[in-house]
Amino acid sequence: MIYVHSLGRASRYYTQRTALVVDGAAVSFKALHERVQNIAAALAANGFAAGDRLALLLPNSPEYIELVYACSLARRYCSPDKRAALRN
Numbered sequence: 001m002i003y004v005h006s007l008g009r010a011s012r013y014y015t016q017r018t019a020l021v022v023d024g025a026a027v028s029f030k031a032l033h034e035r036v037q038n039i040a041a042a043l044a045a046n047g048f049a050a051g052d053r054l055a056l057l058l059p060n061s062p063e064y065i066e067l068v069y070a071c072s073l074a075r076r077y078c079s080p081d082k083r084a085a086l087r088n
Contacts, residue, residue, distance in 0.1 A: 007033055007069050022062045032066070039070035050075040057081050 010019065011033035020027040048054065054071055056078050058064040064080070071078035 007036060020062050020065065027062070032069075035066055036069040036073055039066055040074035043070060043074050043076060048074070048076055051077070053077045053079055055079050055081060 007019075007029070010017075010029040015030040016028050018026040019029040019032040043054070054067070054076055056064060056067055058067070058080075068078055068080070070076075
């Protein structure tokens, strides 16, 4: 899974290194990992079970990255629709 092989490892070994830059502000791997864990927990709390599918109608953005990793962590499938990215 995406989560296990990249973000999880990076958050352990490169805690304070920059994972994303959002509006000029750096987001560390640790902060991104914590955000992804919170989103995965919110998906479960709102009734999404392992194996469920979630359609992503988002342009390329930090939120998109967080949701892809959260779905992977929570064993949900995400189905990105890049038509939303083309509208911007």
